[in-house]
Amino acid sequence: MDQFTLNVIVVGLSFALYIGIAIWARAGSTSEFYAANRGIHPVLNGMATAADWMSAASFISMAGLIAFVGYDNSTYLMGWTGGYVLLALLLAPYLRKFGRFTVPDFIGDRFYSQTARIVAVVCLLTMSITYVIGQMAGAGVAFSRFLEVDKDTGLMIAAFVVFCYAVLGGMKGITYTQVAQYCVLIVAYTIPAIFISLQLTGDFLPQLGLFGTHTESGLPLLAKLDQVLTELGFSTYTDHHSNTFNMVLFTMSLMIGTAGLPHVIIRFFTVPKVSDARASAGWALVFIALLYTVAPAVGAMARLNVITTIYPNGTAEAPISYDSRPDWMHSWENTGLLGFEDLNGDGLIQYYNPTDAFAETAAERGWEGNEITNFNRDILVLANPEIAGLPPMVIALIAAGGLAAALSTAAGLLLAISSAVSHDLIKSVINPSISEKNELLAARISMAAAIVVATILGMNPPGFAAQVVALAFGLAASSLFPAIMMGIFSKKMNSAGAITGMIVGIGSTLLYIFTYLGWFFIPGTNMLPNTADAWVFGIAPASFGTIGAILNFIAAYLVLAMTKPAPQEIQDLVESIRVPRGAAGAQAH
């Protein structure tokens, strides 16, 4: 059986499983559609949250992000896990006690203001729609690479599968499919990593292998990696090369952005009790850590593997010739993600970092530039099984895993979008007397519409697709996170303060991002160049969410000081969400 047939069978089986779950877990009420009737076991919810959270970016891109930069990109590891501590300690239990279905629901009721609700809906829609485009585009790439179908056809298939379980089952169907998708993606991610760790270090666990000994040289793996990188003019892997201040702010932005993402928050509405919401965040972190502690090992080992593949006799000796390159390089060249150009015409692949400091060595060896002209970092995870020479079954698993990661996140985002429209706009603002049956129908229709919009945008991704992820985190960090936190921890915070805070937070973050990346990301409309020298105090646009959040808090408290505090019944409401007793069951309202 050839690789292609195997890929189709494995991916097809996983899709059949998701659709089977959709038929089994149909939603019959709005409570089932929005919050799975609050009956999900905390461990299962943790697993579903992990799949919901880990997107195509985590599965495909993160190991590559770390591999090509090293220590400085630890920000992603700490930022994307540290957010769960904030979620568990500061938000999830209280929002679960509040017992509503959506994030704007909380903001609208707590700040007793339709304006606050609508501002929250706008924030939610902006960040969720931009985020979902990336997921659909990622699914399209996985289809075209592994199933050899046209990207648009692949997207239609993906949209159909999501449609089945999201529209039929709502949160209930999505939860159980996400549990299945987590299992698929974690198996797909860890198996190649275990084999590579065994090959390089003899350690079964990649987490130990990363700090273990490189069997061939007898040196610690990371010391070996630093050594070969230095010999080729690259900067070391384990040292700190970036701006410390910016590194701290960026990590913080990722943390509070993670805690403020609505599609993650709503997962904690599905557990039966407040204490379950606290524990469930811990389980989510356990399941996320299974991938997030393997990723840096995959990154370091893949980087070393790539270099030893090109320099089989050590970096001081000649590299391999272009004609004798391994099959995986050949097949990735066809996709355009890997590029080679024989600059000095010797038929060998010189891979190094052509810096000024390295110019002399390069000249001595007759090198005329780095001959790997294009090395897309997403290749690392996808080609990992091929680099390590693993059986075709593992490659098919990677295809199914990448799709599971993209689809599970897309479904969570689509639910956040559709519930914001049907519950927060239609039920709360436009037509409060809508019957439950019609609200459920409205939820299904808005879900279907969201899928259509996401598919069309996924087929024609706007040029700024990569940058908008930074925007989504920046917006979540600077708008929703501070508003929810003040709603719980400050009894007196009033509607004027919260609304001003959210507007100042989003406004300043958007302004800073657009200043460097262009107005609405249109190239050429940026007012300052997007370089470290032009950034205010060296703060990168992606790190500004932290500053936006601080401005949000300051503005809110300034306005609070000048206006009347929240009315007594709202303060009583805050008192009641602070204690767990009395949270059982779903509250309709």
Add this chain to the structure above:
Amino acid sequence: MSDKSASAYWSANIRLITICMVIWALVSFGFGIILRPLISGISVGGTDLGFWFAQQGSILTFIVLVFFYAFRMKSIDREFGVDEQ
């Protein structure tokens, strides 16, 4: 629940949150980034302790923190009689 015990419950919670957040910041922003040079003398598998905290130690600490908080809060809930029956 009386106002007095409500405020005592809330300050017990805030105290626990503060302890957890200090550790949260210490392992990530502290040991992982800002204080890394201070602990660079302690070597771990070919690099230093700060690198381990940045890529593995902080994540493991986060897990322990969240479960510790959930566990402690359960007994604080019981102590103040606000646990879920």
